[in-house]
Amino acid sequence: MNSKHRKIIPPCIMTRLNQNSTIIIVVVLILQYVSLCYRSPSSSNYNNNSLLDQLELAVSRTNTKHVMILGDFNHHNTDYEHEYVSACEDTASTRFFNKTQELCLIQYVKQPTRIRQWQQPSTLDYMLIDEHNLIEDLSYSEPLCMSDHVALQWNLLLEVNEPASCQDKKNYWKSDYNKITIKLSEISWNEKLQGKSPEEMWLTFKQTVGKLSDLHIPTKEKHQKKKGHCISKSKRKEIQKCSKAWQKYYRFQSSSNYEAYKSRRNKVTSLIRADNFKGNLRRIYTNTQGNCRQSRTTSQL
Numbered sequence: 001m002n003s004k005h006r007k008i009i010p011p012c013i014m015t016r017l018n019q020n021s022t023i024i025i026v027v028v029l030i031l032q033y034v035s036l037c038y039r040s041p042s043s044s045n046y047n048n049n050s051l052l053d054q055l056e057l058a059v060s061r062t063n064t065k066h067v068m069i070l071g072d073f074n075h076h077n078t079d080y081e082h083e084y085v086s087a088c089e090d091t092a093s094t095r096f097f098n099k100t101q102e103l104c105l106i107q108y109v110k111q112p113t114r115i116r117q118w119q120q121p122s123t124l125d126y127m128l129i130d131e132h133n134l135i136e137d138l139s140y141s142e143p144l145c146m147s148d149h150v151a152l153q154w155n156l157l158l159e160v161n162e163p164a165s166c167q168d169k170k171n172y173w174k175s176d177y178n179k180i181t182i183k184l185s186e187i188s189w190n191e192k193l194q195g196k197s198p199e200e201m202w203l204t205f206k207q208t209v210g211k212l213s214d215l216h217i218p219t220k221e222k223h224q225k226k227k228g229h230c231i232s233k234s235k236r237k238e239i240q241k242c243s244k245a246w247q248k249y250y251r252f253q254s255s256s257n258y259e260a261y262k263s264r265r266n267k268v269t270s271l272i273r274a275d276n277f278k279g280n281l282r283r284i285y286t287n288t289q290g291n292c293r294q295s296r297t298t299s300q301l
Helices: 045-059 092-102 177-185 189-193 198-216 233-251 255-274 277-292
Strands: 013-016 024-029 033-038 067-072 125-129 135-141 151-156
Touching (some): 033 045, 045 067, 125 135, 135 233, 189 198
Antiparallel strands (some): 024 033
16 A cells, blocks of 8 residues: 555454454544454354444544445355345355445445456455545555455545645756846836836846846756665566466466466565575665655645
8 A cells, every 4th residue: 555644553453353353343533444364264253243343433433534344254145336235144255335324434446356376256245435536546456465355556646735836846956147137237127218107117037038048047957866775676576577477377377377377486485585584674764755755846836
């Protein structure tokens, strides 16, 4: 998730439904209520009912602007795109779907998220949000390491920036004001402004100063900050090759495409493990913070 906020706030709620439960909800407050959830396929009725209660509790919070609930819910027979559940009314899948509809939660994930060779692809991972148009550029990337779930990437819209100015900005610190003053003093203003109305005089003066400013005040050079990477260029190329192999298998699920992706995946996993990230935590943190910073722009007047 790409967010525009740098401050990290520790988890404010952590709920484990019971001692043997496989459902854990972790809530982090980042100007909104974000919940990460995992529901086991063998979850008991008690856990399923408790999960529905937790959903209602999350949506009913009054000190947050928006609610986002993410996770692997393992409801393979639910189709949110067509609003259909191929199960009986009293099943966990149907009750979960009805509860999300009752709470007016919008499910953004439309494509299969679990893909395993020789098995039917299914959508098990959900992204439930209480408002439209908060998610942009949702993509389905290759799984991490040996996982059979795709990696979801998206942009979360927290605020709208003013459009960046397209006009050139003057570098007034490097201007030659002496030359501008000399040129202005050489002008015979009585002759230049003779017979003109006050409005015409102002426009003439403004145009004259503007031309001299263009000549003697340079424009600022545009510098684009280079973002650092915590992964080397060669490794990033291998990751891109792995991503292309996954996309090919995602579109055409054949044995040869899977073996090609598997070979790339194993190679990338070995390279990443050999990079010893534990010893480069500062480099990773700097790169992450650089991607999260928001540049303030001034709109054109």
